Amino acid sequence: MKKLNILTLFIILLSLFSVNTVAAQGGGDISDDEVNAIASELFCPVCENTPLDVCETQACKQWRELIRLKLSEGWTDAEIKQYFVDNYGARVLAEPPKEGFNLLVYFVPPAIILIGAVILFRAFKEWKNDNGEKDAPITEASPKSTRETSNPKDDYLAKFEEELRKRE
Amino acid sequence: MTEENTPENSPQKRGMPLWVQITVWSVLVALLVVVFMGLQRAQEGNVQTGEETGKFDFTMPLFEGYYHEGAQEISLTDLRGKIVVLNFWASWCVTCKDEAVELEEAWRYYQPDGEVVFIGIDYVDTEPEARVYLKRYDITYPNGPDMGTKISQAFRIQGVPETYFLDRDGVVKHVQLGPFQSTAQIMSIIDALLAE
Amino acid sequence: MLPSLGYGILVITMLVSIYSVSIAIYGETTKSAAMVESARRAMLLTLPLITAASLILIYLLINDRYDVEYVWSVTNRTMPTYLKITAWWGGQPGSLLFWSWLLSVFTASVTLRKWDRDRELLPWVLVVTGITLTFFISLIVFFENPFKLIPAGVQVPLDGRGLNPLLRHPGMIIHPPAQYLGFVSFTIPFAFAIAALITGRTDDRWIRITRKWTLWAWLFLSLGLVLGMRWAYDVLGWGGYWGWDPVEISALMPWLTGTAFLHSVMIQEKRGMLKHWNMILIILTFNLVIFGTFLTRSGVLSSVHAFAQSEIGPLFFIFIGATFVISFALLIHRWEDLKSGTEMKSMLSKEALFLLNNLLFLSLLVISFWGVIFPLLSELFTGSKVTVGPPFYERATGPVWGALMLLMGIAPLAAWGRSTLKTLGRAIWKPALAALLAPILAFSVGIRNWVALISFTLIALVITVSIREFWRGARARSRKSGGNFFIELWNLIKRNRRRYGGYIIHISMVLMGIGIIGIEFFQTDTQQHLAIGETIEISGYTLRYDRLDQFRHEDGRLITRGEMTLSKDGKFLETLAPRFDLYPDGQPMTIPAVRSTLVDDVYVILVNWEGITAESTPFKVYHNPLVKWVWIGGYLFVFGIFIAVGSDEERKKV
Incomplete structure (x- = not known):
């Protein structure tokens, strides 16, 4: 779409010097913020991954004016979004609509993560059972070290040295 | 990473459980297939000369004030037996303006015989702007919005303007990417199709 | 010639x-x-x-x-x-x-x-x-x-x-090289891992050899991401730094597996466990690097970063297919040899928490990967294009990031081998109590968003826990030797650089989290058309539009520059001059003007695309609370890695 961007830029420039035809079509009392509130939740139908409120092409400018027009006609947010979907396809939405094939986008990741969690949990249990309760070396955060204030610092250091040794 | 060391022959080794292996391989293969298809699609480009358009039939609503044989919609399959000129355009497209007059001129030349149908397909456009555009260039052939970009996706257009010429059987016979240079250019393509 | x-x-x-x-x-x-x-x-x-x-x-x-x-x-x-x-x-x-x-x-x-x-x-x-x-x-x-x-x-x-004017920015001088360095350097650990698989030398020798490489690779990958965010914030002019664009995610994915790897190798080094898992992670990381490069360079996915349509797709595809297939085949081949004497004694031990960390990072990977690939699936199977945008990723990854913060707060206190709820509770209650000050403070300044309050608590917990580790170590040493606290602190860090570098990285991460929460929950913006002399009010700030200039730069660009006076409660703060540059070849660039403090950023752009006239100039102003902490965290992060990557003194002597 680069070709279009550059070309539309000339239009933007031209429009600097010409009377804006769109503004003449009404919707004058709708503020930019109200338009952007909806535009920011829509994506430009011809560019790639550009939200409509920050898209610089002439086409996007027209779409924002369209939102302004619809708002001035009393349309709700949802109606305007639906209008955009009907006209320009589902890709204008920031997320796939929650229906049909698109449901997969919402259900597959949690399912995989859940499976991963189950596998991890089972592995934990297996490891624990394998080793039983044979030994129990008390380490760093053992009750003694935190409760007995007599010499906890040295214990921390001892632990630290122990760790360094293990690495070699 | 060399061929001789790929141990394809050892699936039954004790190690990894078979079901894990099968899952991993099928996920891997599925992923590669999807990516391959995506790659193919990305490199495919627009519909080429010689392709059948029967498989992507569409019925397009027309803008207010535009009619095809009295109806406010037009269906591609109903046009079998006629030469069809499908022109994709948009009001925000600069180069579309370079060919608007030429297309309309050609349309007015062929319209009386009823052998050729021009259809303007308005690609992702806003209706008010589209109507201003149609009025400015006094375009009279049927024009309508490409609802949900279904038609342009079927033709896999790469941009606007693009024009597809379909013969009487609905087969794409000529594709014009970008604007036409002259009315004569449009007419020569249509004349060739009419002569078939 | x-x-x-x-x-x-x-x-x-x-x-x-x-x-x-x-x-x-x-x-x-x-x-x-x-x-x-x-x-x-x-x-x-x-x-x-x-x-x-x-x-x-x-x-x-x-x-x-x-x-x-x-x-x-x-x-x-x-x-x-x-x-x-x-x-x-x-x-x-x-x-x-x-x-x-x-x-x-x-x-x-x-x-x-x-x-x-x-x-x-x-x-x-x-x-x-x-x-x-x-x-x-x-x-x-x-x-x-x-x-x-x-x-x-x-x-x-x-x-x-x-x-491309977007690339004519000082940030562009270092962002791509850093990103590429990160991508490319993962080749080395991968090569050693594959060599270990082929030769059957599946002990942790390959991990020891490539430890430095992995850290450096991770440094550059992280640096590339942070610099890319900074560049987007300074140049792209949409008030943010991360748009969940496929290319950004492609760079994030190897970072996720790389980070998981850095953590899980520690388990292998200390406990001889998880040999399989580390192999899988390093193979995944390299494959994701190649896969991400392929996605963005072959035209399969469209993105703002994408390179022009290219013929390299098919060859790239073959390379990817071969890498995937061969590395996984090798992995299966050596599966038995990689078995390690595993012993997991407690679900609350450090190794168990590290595994949980891995699960979370892999969850982020799954979400990111699926989000990137889904538009392709949708187009292939239903014929309709869809966008998977920021709301999806934010909702899906938000809780996972939160859980990671919680882990960062707990894991440093857990012991290797065995830990119980009781011991952990004893270790954590003091820092946790201190951390509660953060939400109380936030509540008192008027923050009522409960997600933000929880996040601030977690952030504070990570900071208190990490700092306490330094403090405990340094104090113990200085008591023992009678030396100066700060000198002992430095000696402590020098003796186990990876550990303490790691804590610094944890702190830097949550500092970045502060900025991210600021922009996610509290960003506001407004866009208004002003005549000269008129003002915009946003979050207590006033911006007065003073003048508009248009002039040609010596390199040919036409610069349109607005000047605004930023003030708060009637007090002058700064003059902000947002710009719009038009290059001779017709390429535009919107350059924001930003006033950045530790509390908030005021970010102004000249909205050239709405059409600029002298009587009515459109400005868009963003109020971005706390965003500076993203960059502060970023700098600290790099510092932390430099600490971690150096050689321990102990080791040099050996």
């Missing part, structure tokens, strides 16, 4: 690299040390060769040789010399050459290491890196030749097209 020489050198490099791969395999199978040595030298030779080719390209770029297509497409006469040099990676062919050069640098330096203890790994490391290098160079040689001349008979253009 020169362009042909450059191309010739690349062809020779490709042949040398193919020679190195084949002779390494041959030498290994015939057990001929001389052959392997020859392969090693051939691999070394690729470095001066690619360097020479690169120097030729840079020479052509600097000297405006517009008879070379690439030079014409990325430079023009008005560009300063430093930008002409950075144009080396400003387009597909050049960036592939840059990528190959980096790979060659890494490969050369790894072949120069002492191999005495690991002779058997050498040929296979050469083979893996050699195949990767051959692949990238063949992309250049066959499809994307930066030395390609303009067609014969066409007049040599007087001027070039120039670099």
